[in-house]
Amino acid sequence: MTAQDLDALYQEIILDHYKNPHGKGLREDFEAEVHHVNPTCGDEVTLRVHLDAAGVVPVVADVSYDALGCSISQASASVLYDLVVGKSVDEALAIHEEFLTLMQGKGSVEPDEDVLEDGIAFAGVAKFPARVKCALLSWMAWKDATAQAGGDR
């Protein structure tokens, strides 16, 4: 890997989220809490999901988390928070699907900025198989917690 590849991996957006993560910290209102680890490197995340089921469709009212890990895993949790909070669960699951496709695309998937917003910065990560799991740690935790909270029906 070269210095150029390195810059593709560590986009400015990723480093910004890493330095100033959005929504970090565990908050009290939640229906499900999960703890996921990456056994290879020991990175871990505790993540809580709070759904608002008062309306016609359930909405992701909050995602709160506490995570230990590298810049990629920390930044992806921050981007997850930005992308899914306030969305309906269905919309959020669709974004999750889109992010998963991007990360598993080995660098061949062109990300849609309208859907993934800052998440497009992770396109470079998809070229590093060893780091894809870092980027997906909190996303997988969120999906698991959402299912446990009954959000996937």
Added chain:
Amino acid sequence: MATSSASPVLSGLLPELEVVRKDFPILERMLAGGRPLVYLDSANTSQKPQVVIDAMVDHLERHNANIARAMHQLGAESTVAFEDARDKVAAFIGAPERDEVIFTKNASEALNLAAHTLAWPGDRQVGPGDEVVITEMEHHSNIVPWQLLTQRTGATLRWFGITDDGQLDLSTIDDLVNERTKVVALTWVSNMLGTINPIAEITRRAHQVGALVVVDASQAAPQLPIDLTAMPAEERPDLIAFTGHKVVGPTGIGVLWGSRAVLDQLPPFLGGGEMIETVRMEGSTYAPIPHKFEAGTPPIVEAIGLGAAVEYLGHLGMDAVHAHEQAITAYALEGLATVPGLTILGPTDAAQRGGAIAFEVDGVHPHDIAQVLDSRGVAVRAGHHCAKPAHARFGVQSSTRMSSYLYTTPAEIDALVEGLEYTRSYFKLG
């Protein structure tokens, strides 16, 4: 970058280091972006000299046959080559008897062989009320087998803690190792902290209470001269495990050395061909050691490669290899200390430690450090290094680890230190 011309002269380095490096073809490798390889991950796996590669290729090209059962010339040649490898390994560790050297798949299998056979009926069987003592600084492969053993037998697992400066806490040894203790299993050299443990002292105490001592020598065998015969019997461990690929040999081959007395007391591990004396439908009798513990066709060419590897180390001289490791380690500790925000986990005196140095850098995660270093051709390991409890002891989730070996140059350490400085600037840490 990492060339000898830039190397400072340190005392203790292997003589003719540049000539030695030429024995390892991979060290010539250029990486992406035209970067020369700076390999600082030898505690993970060591690189292989040409003589090992050639020994394996030659065997496959000219002598390949199964051992101890093929009644033809190639079978005889192959058997001789395999058993020669056992002699070479026995010489490498100064084994009192060559038949005490058991070939396994790796160090994990060697440790599991011990932990499994100790659970089964026999003179050494571990049972309810018995205690097994390990340490908090073990590799997972010297923790999990003992957890399995104690869970299966109803015995109790206990362990030595670690002091703040990365040594085993021996203050409780007389309580911890007592008349209920059946096994004391510990690492000789920590793969994370680098600590060299006082094997003789702990073995003496364990033998006083009649406990068996199992030593994980995976990190010790590559860098410390080992002479089992020269050790006083009361200080000599009963079983020692190490792996081939960390002593410049291939993967797929490990070693369990055990004293004949203990190996004779342990029941067989895996059943199959080669480990038997005779088989009847009603039951079987077993071959004497070493074959008793070598069921099935062994990793023949891997054993031969390991034989060539330890012979190579013997030619360099393990005293010289150890001196080189100490010189490089001291130089690395000095260089790392100049990096702002860097904390070394484990002893900081090179004389008291092995060549694996784990560290943290404030504000940058080990993964990110390893990734940036990789972009400069510097290969290190990041993560928990299969030693999660030792990390937990220091309140650390993961670390970056550099590990040198006999081919490491001071210039490569310089490249690491420069790479760490670059990493800090890359992540804007001033």
